[in-house]
Every structure is written in C-alpha cells, then in structure tokens.
Amino acid sequence: MASKVVLITGANTGIGFQIVRALCSSSQAYEILVGGRSSNKVQDAISAAENEFPDTKSKLSPIQIDIESDDSINKAFSQVQSKYGKLDILVNNAGMRGGVSDERTITD
Numbered sequence: 144m145a146s147k148v149v150l151i152t153g154a155n156t157g158i159g160f161q162i163v164r165a166l167c168s169s170s171q172a173y174e175i176l177v178g179g180r181s182s183n184k185v186q187d188a189i190s191a192a193e194n195e196f197p198d199t200k201s202k203l204s205p206i207q208i209d210i211e212s213d214d215s216i217n218k219a220f221s222q223v224q225s226k227y228g229k230l231d232i233l234v235n236n237a238g239m240r241g242g243v244s245d246e247r248t249i250t251d
C-alpha cells in the first residue's frame with residue numbers, strides 16, 4: 144500500500160517537530176513533508192530526525208511554506224499535487240507560541 148502523505152506546517156521546531164519525530168518512530172511508512180519558512184531550518188530539522196531515527200520507514204522531504212503568504216501556499220499546493228497527486232493528512236500547526244497575551248488592561 145502506498146505511504147500516506149503528511150504535510151506539517153511549522154515543522155522545524157516545537158510541536159510540529161515533535162509530530163515529525165512521532166511519525167518517524169512509527170512502524171508505519173509515511174511520506175513526511177516537513178514544512179517551514181526557512182529552508183535551512185527545515186533541512187536542519189530533517190537531519191536531526193534522520194540521525195535520531197536512522198531506521199525509520201518514513202521518508203522526509205522539505206517543503207517551503209509560509210502560511211501568511213498565498214503565493215507560498217499555492218506553490219506548496221502545486222508541488223504536492225505534481226509530486227504526489229494527493230495529500231492524506233495536513234497538520235496545520237504553524238503559528239506563534241503564546242500569540243495571545245495574558246495581560247489585560249482595565250480602563251473606565
């Protein structure tokens with residue numbers, strides 16, 4: 144059976160990278176598309192996961208995607224469509240840690 148294609152945005156660090164690690168540790172084979180804004184950071188994350196899980200059944204590939212840019216999203220869509228013809232799972236994780244401030248100002 145063909146591997147499921149999984150795209151994770153914001154996958155070079157934090158929760159996104161932990162999802163990459165979890166998929167790499169699985170006995171299932173996945174095509175893991177490691178999404179990020181910076182190619183260097185994505186490549187470093189892929190190297191780290193490949194070093195940690197040398198026997199993984201999954202294949203890791205970089206994909207550049209900035210979720211605030213329609214151009215970037217369209218480019219990523221075209222890449223996935225032409226290379227895989229499908230996307231089984233999208234983990235739309237990218238975002239800012241603590242993006243909402245806990246501080247509140249009370250005014251009259």
Ligand SMILES: NC(=O)c1ccc[n+]([C@@H]2O[C@H](COP(=O)([O-])OP(=O)(O)OC[C@H]3O[C@@H](n4cnc5c(N)ncnc54)[C@H](OP(=O)(O)O)[C@@H]3O)[C@@H](O)[C@H]2O)c1
Nearest residue numbers: 153154155156157158180208209210211236237238239240
């Ligand atoms: N950690 C928590 O306690 C918590 C709680 C509730 C919700 N969340 C949500 O869970 C998600 C991950 O959190 P985290 O703690 O893992 O955050 P994190 O460590 O700050 O990692 C965020 C990731 O998102 C990427 N990113 C940010 N803006 C982006 C954009 N416009 N396009 C593409 N990638 C972008 C970052 O890329 P760069 O490395 O290029 O900056 C980084 O890879 C976020 O959406 C956050 O709001 C987290």
